[in-house]
Amino acid sequence: MNNNQTIEKLKQMRLGAMASLHLQHIKDNRLESLTADEYLALLTDHEWDHRQNRKIDRLLSQANFRQKANLTDVNYTQNRNLDKNMFTRLGTLDFMNRKENIILTGASGVGKSYLAQALGHEACIMGHRTIYSNTARLFKKLKLSKMDGTYLKELKKLLKADLLILDDFGLQAFDNHARETLMDIIDDRYNKSSTILSSQIPVSAWYDIIGEGTIADAILDRIVNSSHRIDLKGESLRKGVLKNE
Incomplete structure (x- = not known):
């Protein structure tokens, strides 16, 4: 598996927060500490929270x-x-x-x-x-x-x-x-x-x-x-x- 390609694809799909967290886990060698399900949930939650925070910031600015x-x-x-x-x-x-x-x-x-x-x-x-x-x-x-x-x-x-x-x-x-x-x-x-x-x-x-x-x-x-x-x-x-x- 080419991690660089995976990260680039995540960015192209506008999953930047997920890509950043995935890259950090690779650098810190923390992938083996979680099951596949746990890791997927972690990445998904991180992307979700990032998007929600961006939405709130946008709504506050537009208000x-x-x-x-x-x-x-x-x-x-x-x-x-x-x-x-x-x-x-x-x-x-x-x-x-x-x-x-x-x-x-x-x-x-x-x-x-x-x-x-x-x-x-x-x-x-x-x-x-x-x-x-x-x-x-x-x-x-x-x-x-x-x-x-x-x-x-x-x-x-x-x-x-x-x-x-x-x-x-x-x-x-x-x-x-x-x-x-x-x-x-x-x-x-x-x-x-x-x-x-x-x-x-x-x-x-x-x-x-x-x-x-x-x-x-x-x-x-x-x-x-x-x-x-x-x-x-x-x-x-x-x-x-x-x-x-």
Whole structure:
């Protein structure tokens, strides 16, 4: 058996991690310490883990998070109306299996963005395609896409995301374009995938911010009724040592 040919064939079949481990075992003369079945399982597991890690890295990169947020680093010590048991359950991502949404509200600095991105990070770890975006920035991008004819293509990308995170929702009043765009996004994703909205504006004021009663009713009916709601309280975490947003 020509080991060099075997390693080259593995590389050509894009089994690079398997090839590298096989080469290392040959150099270390460790082949005889394992049965054929054990060795095949070892190589297969190594290649599998390598590909899974690459997939996670790709998903995290494509999500375009603003922060490195992690569920294990969530701050429950501050008195900010965050129930640990409830948020831990959300961290299992069962809400995504049920195609439910999450609404995070509260003043600037209380940790809304961090919590949203921590859930998004967990979604990527679990292999879910995730998109994070500032809401106003996304709407500007989609407005430009209407001009160059790529609007439907951009909408399709948002629909494909298993989890969409819209941060700083409602900071600017909605014009006709923003209303129609939001309706397109929410309607396409309704009962198909989950959305997280983070906002400094209380949900009770969203109707007026969106405007156009009929459209506002349709949007809020699709968002609010299927959402877990967290209304954070307390002072800005930016003032302390732990900065969660």
